Amino acid sequence: MTIAVGTGEGAPGARIADDGVPRRLSGVRLFLWRAAVAAAVLVPWQWMSGRVLDARFVSSPTAVAARLAEWLSTGFIWPHLWATTSEALIGYGVGVSLGLIAGFVLGIFRVLSRAVSPLLTGLYAIPKVTLAPLFVLYFGIYAPSKIALAAVVVFFLMFYSTFNGVRDVDSELIESVQILGARTLGVLSLVIIPATADWIITGMTIALPYAFIGAVAGEIIVSAKGLGYIIATSANTLDAAGVFAALTVLMILTAACNEVIIRLRSRARQWRAVSRHVESM
Amino acid sequence: MPVGPIIVWENITKQFQKNGRTVEAVRGISASIERGEFVALLGPSGCGKTTLLHITAGLARATSGTVRYDDQPVQAINTRTGYMTQKDNLLPWRTVEDNIGLPLRIRHVDPARRRTLIDQYVRMIGLTGFERHYPAELSGGMRKRVLLARSLIYDPETLLMDEPFGALDAQLRLIMHDQVLRIWAETRKTIVFVTHDIVEAITLADRVIVLTSRPGTVKLVQPINLPRPRDVFRVRFTPEFSALHDILWKAIEDDYKTGEAG
Amino acid sequence: MMRVRLSAPPWYERPAVVLAMQTATVGVVLAAWQAVSGTLVPAFFVSKPTLVFPRVWNWIATGFLWPHLIYTMESTILGFLLGAGTGVAAGLALGLYQNVSRVLSPYILALYSIPKIALAPLFVLWFGLDLTPKVLVAAFIVFFLVCLNVYAGVSALDEDLLVGVRLMGASRWDEVRYLALPTAAVQIFVGLKTSFPYALQGAVIGEIIASTRGLGYLTMWAKGSFNMTNMFAALSVLMIVAVVITVGLERLERVLLGWRRAER
Numbered sequence: 001m002t003i004a005v006g007t008g009e010g011a012p013g014a015r016i017a018d019d020g021v022p023r024r025l026s027g028v029r030l031f032l033w034r035a036a037v038a039a040a041v042l043v044p045w046q047w048m049s050g051r052v053l054d055a056r057f058v059s060s061p062t063a064v065a066a067r068l069a070e071w072l073s074t075g076f077i078w079p080h081l082w083a084t085t086s087e088a089l090i091g092y093g094v095g096v097s098l099g100l101i102a103g104f105v106l107g108i109f110r111v112l113s114r115a116v117s118p119l120l121t122g123l124y125a126i127p128k129v130t131l132a133p134l135f136v137l138y139f140g141i142y143a144p145s146k147i148a149l150a151a152v153v154v155f156f157l158m159f160y161s162t163f164n165g166v167r168d169v170d171s172e173l174i175e176s177v178q179i180l181g182a183r184t185l186g187v188l189s190l191v192i193i194p195a196t197a198d199w200i201i202t203g204m205t206i207a208l209p210y211a212f213i214g215a216v217a218g219e220i221i222v223s224a225k226g227l228g229y230i231i232a233t234s235a236n237t238l239d240a241a242g243v244f245a246a247l248t249v250l251m252i253l254t255a256a257c258n259e260v261i262i263r264l265r266s267r268a269r270q271w272r273a274v275s276r277h278v279e280s281m
Numbered sequence: 282m283p284v285g286p287i288i289v290w291e292n293i294t295k296q297f298q299k300n301g302r303t304v305e306a307v308r309g310i311s312a313s314i315e316r317g318e319f320v321a322l323l324g325p326s327g328c329g330k331t332t333l334l335h336i337t338a339g340l341a342r343a344t345s346g347t348v349r350y351d352d353q354p355v356q357a358i359n360t361r362t363g364y365m366t367q368k369d370n371l372l373p374w375r376t377v378e379d380n381i382g383l384p385l386r387i388r389h390v391d392p393a394r395r396r397t398l399i400d401q402y403v404r405m406i407g408l409t410g411f412e413r414h415y416p417a418e419l420s421g422g423m424r425k426r427v428l429l430a431r432s433l434i435y436d437p438e439t440l441l442m443d444e445p446f447g448a449l450d451a452q453l454r455l456i457m458h459d460q461v462l463r464i465w466a467e468t469r470k471t472i473v474f475v476t477h478d479i480v481e482a483i484t485l486a487d488r489v490i491v492l493t494s495r496p497g498t499v500k501l502v503q504p505i506n507l508p509r510p511r512d513v514f515r516v517r518f519t520p521e522f523s524a525l526h527d528i529l530w531k532a533i534e535d536d537y538k539t540g541e542a543g
Numbered sequence: 544m545m546r547v548r549l550s551a552p553p554w555y556e557r558p559a560v561v562l563a564m565q566t567a568t569v570g571v572v573l574a575a576w577q578a579v580s581g582t583l584v585p586a587f588f589v590s591k592p593t594l595v596f597p598r599v600w601n602w603i604a605t606g607f608l609w610p611h612l613i614y615t616m617e618s619t620i621l622g623f624l625l626g627a628g629t630g631v632a633a634g635l636a637l638g639l640y641q642n643v644s645r646v647l648s649p650y651i652l653a654l655y656s657i658p659k660i661a662l663a664p665l666f667v668l669w670f671g672l673d674l675t676p677k678v679l680v681a682a683f684i685v686f687f688l689v690c691l692n693v694y695a696g697v698s699a700l701d702e703d704l705l706v707g708v709r710l711m712g713a714s715r716w717d718e719v720r721y722l723a724l725p726t727a728a729v730q731i732f733v734g735l736k737t738s739f740p741y742a743l744q745g746a747v748i749g750e751i752i753a754s755t756r757g758l759g760y761l762t763m764w765a766k767g768s769f770n771m772t773n774m775f776a777a778l779s780v781l782m783i784v785a786v787v788i789t790v791g792l793e794r795l796e797r798v799l800l801g802w803r804r805a806e807r
Contacts, residue, residue, distance in 0.1 A: 026645075033646040057669060115564040119572065125785035126778065127744030129660065130759060132751065133766035134774055213658040220664060221751055228661065232752075235664035243665050247657065254656035338710060360712035370707035374725050383721065384711040435711070 059240035067245040077249060083226040084215055085253070087143050091150025092211035096204060099155045103162020107196075113163070124160075128153045129217045141222050150214035154207045161203020165196035198269075205261045212254055227253075285352060286313035287439060287471050288337060293346035295332050305496040306332040310346070312490055312499055317469045321476055321486035323529065325536050329497030330475040331367070334441045337473070338364050350439075363437035365445045369424050371416040377427050378403065378412040384435040402430040405464070422453045429457075433464065439471040446481070458484055458513040466510060479529050483522060484513055489529060494536040501532045590771040598776040608780065614757040615784075618674055618746035622681020623739055630686040630738075631731060634693025639723060644694070655691070659683045660748050667753045677749030677757075681742040688738035689731075696730025697723050732799060736792045743785060758784070 042061045049060035071077040106113040132149055139145035169192050219228025227250050234242030293310040296303050307329035314320050322330045335341040336348050339359040348355045350362075371380045378399050385395045403409055406426040416424055425445060432440060442461075446454045462485060465472055476482050482489045483505055491501040507521055516522055573592045580591040602608040637644040659680060666676035700723060708722050750759025758781050765773035 030645060034649065037646060037650065111564075114561050115568045118565050119569060121789070122782050122786055125740065125789045126782045127740065127747055127785065129744060130747045130751065130762060130781060131778070133762045134778065137766055137769070137771070137774070209656060209658075213660060216658045217660045217748060220660065231661055232664050235668040238668070240665075240668065243668070247661060247665070250661055251653050251657050254658070255653045258652060258656045340706060340710070358709055358712075360710070362710075364707075364710045366703070366707065368703045370701070370703045372704060372708075372721070372725070374728075383708075387708075387711050387713050387717050387721070431711075 055240070056238045057240055059244050063241040064244045064248065067241045068248060071245065071249075080226050080230055081249065081253070083143065084212070084219065084228065084250075087146040087215040087218070087226065088150050088211040091147040091214060092154050092208060094147070094151040095154025095211065096158050096207065098151070099158025099203070099207075100162050100200065102155070103159045104166060106159075107163045107166025108192075124156050128156065129214060132218050132221045135218070136222055142224065146215045146218035146223065146226070149218045150211040153210045153214040157207040157210060158200075158203050161199050161206070162196065165199025165203075166192060168199065169195045202265065205264050208257055208261055209254060212257065216250065287316045287351055288314040288473070289347075289349040289352075290333070290337075291347045291349070293333065293336060293343045293348060295329065295336065295341070296344045307492075307497040310492075310497065310499055312502065314471060314473060316471055319465055319472045319474065319485060319487045321474045321482035321489045322492060323476060323479065323482045323489050323533065324492035324497060325494045325533060326477055329495060330492060331443055333492075333497070334364070334443055334473065334475060338362050338441055361437055362439045362441050363432035363435070365428055365432045365440065365442045367443045367445070367447065369416070369421075369428065371424060371427060371431075373416050376413050376415060377408065377419070380416065380427055381430045381434055384431060388435060398434055402434050406430045406460070422449050422457075425449065425457070426460075429461075433468075436468075437470070439473065442472065442474045444475055444477065447476075447478075454481070455513050461485065462511065462513065479526055479533070480517055483507070483525050483529065484511065484516055491529060491532045501529075503528060503532075587769075587771060590775050594772045595775045595779060598772050599779055602776065602780075611757050611761055612780070612784070614674075615743075615746055615750065615759065618677035618681060618749065618757070619739075619743045621674070622678040622745055623685050623742035625678065626682035626685025626738065626742065627689050627735055629682075630689030630734070631693050633686070634690040634731075634734075635697060635719070635723070635727070637690070638694045638697025638700075638727070639719065651690075655687050659687070659745065663749050663752050666749075672753050672755065676753070677746045680749045681745030684741045684745045685738040688741060689734040692730045692734025692737075693727055696727030696734075699730075700726050729800060732796065736796055739792060740785060740788060743788065747781065 045058070046061050049055050049058055049063075055063070106116065129149065131152060132145070135145040135148045139148050173195070215226070216228040216231075219226040220232045223229045223232075227246050230246040231243055231250075234240070234246060290310050290312050294308050295306045297306065298304075310333060322333065324330055332341065336343050337350070337355065337359065339355050339357050350359055372383070375383070381402055382395050382399045385398060390398075399412075403412055406429060408423060408426060408430075411419065411423065416427070419427070425448075429445070432442075446457050449457065458481065461472075464470075474482075474485055486505050489501075489503045489505060490499060491503065492498065493500050503525070505525060507516060507519075507525075576589070577591050577593060580586045580589050599608075637647070662683060663676060663680045666679045670676045670679070704722055704726075705718065708718060713721065747757070747759035750757035751763050754760040754763075758777060761777035762774060762781075765771070765777055
């Protein structure tokens, strides 16, 4: 008698290519399930606000939506959105550039990297965002301190990606190219740069959300503009609607960013797969 | 004492979707396999032999037709068969003895009995001394032997083997043939052995079922009447073997000539 | 300059030389700091090593440091445990039930992208100034990191192995036990290891935003009184704690994941 071992809908086994058509939710059914989840969160929230829970602390979906509408119509949100985004992006640019340079220099000149490594470990270990008070003291309460914070966070991520990328370059590959007669510049262009390209791209894509983290964290701690500022001041004035509205805007902003990143990363992974394949041949 | 064939394929057809196109792996396969028989499925690569085994093991469903195991239709994973796949699927984080003993753990066999069986099978495959090694530390041939032990240890009635020795060097393959035949003679299991190698098929099997290239259909069913026990090292040099080889080669050469195969 | 394979390591890689270079580098940095302070840059702006180190020592000796250190570590560890526990469970569930993860994925991604720090004011609003908001911020950060790592680990289940195990008659629970968990174990550990420092970060950020105790609070206290010596002292303590944690985790990883080296 054959024993029926479950190949339930959710089991990993459901993916085993049977007819090549996996039994997975998709299309309309998937959408309905997702809508159901959203409703399961929003409806009780709306109901409980004002009844079971104090509305000042939790607000309600309708209040939050109304606040967002108000922000859009009065144009209140744009300067703040712009502030946060520009702080993050400028910090990103600075951090990426410095990280690339440092990564290459230390990756190529191994002597330097050995000497500096305990310092780097120490600096890297510090939760970067905790440098915020220091930066506020140095750069003031306006945009520059947030940019600096974002830059520092991004710098370390970029640096390590680039550094590891340079070190990761297969020394056999370098040697084989050297045997063919390539000198430093040749080795650099033929092997190192293409090989590190995917590490670098991965690093760049990982670092972008962190730029936003740095900027927003700085704003929450002290600032006069930006999404973090709105969150902090709304919380202080018991304005939960403001907090949630700002969080929603922030969520949309960063989710959009991450979507871009995911696309870029899968592109990068394809390159990496191809280049690894080429290397192994 | 149960009677009747242990495996019956009734008009098995299997289609699947690939890149939006329908591909037919096998079509209208009908055959049966008797208890205790050693049957070889012979055919060029890609002719659906693996698909047929998958269906028999319950890993895939036929698009049409039925497969019956011991007179019951196969509806889910068929745990009365052992399956030695082409690919090496030993758990890399467990030692040789843990891998071999895994089916017993799943079946909640008590540790003492497990230990006895593991030792027995380790000896049978000739890997004494390697029990505590990890798969990554073994050669391809040794890993295959571990797989063999693992497929046998829980004593399944039927053993499905999918080109298990393809990756081994020629001498090692002969040794494995010898081992498989010994084990088969001792245990009288039913064995369904997939191969593209005519010599292998004739050396091992009681009957050879020849399949065409995709879509796979039954081209020929050839009984192998060579006496047993067979000396795997010498049997291929006998005239009877040559005659059988000619017959089988004629059956599959067309597929190779039209370039469909391989 | 390029890595060349010699039978003996190059001169700059020999341990004694490396140690000497590293000590020298640190020494140079400290010396430069000391020299610059008071001459090129106002001393009160950057303080100096000769002030900062004694300050740290003083904090330790007078026992001033301990309540703050303990407070921070409490929220770090509690936050980590909370986040890791829920993260592992969630990651396993999502990895094993592919349909659930498909339904929830847009929501999870949206929540994941929010800087968790942005939730801190909300938690302070709800829970006040005590330990809870810090624990929650830390827990949230850890949860997402661990959950995603575990999910990735379980999803990377080798289907060939799965086929093999199922053919042996494994039940769903067997699949988890013999396949999913070991496969994910490495990722689980990596997730735990990488997220612990973030638990520290979450705790400290929580303290910076609203607290009367803790290492983060100390930095804010120093900022409020424009006392750079205290600021650098607090940051030094933070750095030491963070380094100890990082190094400890590295050691742990080498011990636990030693079997992987058999594969290399």
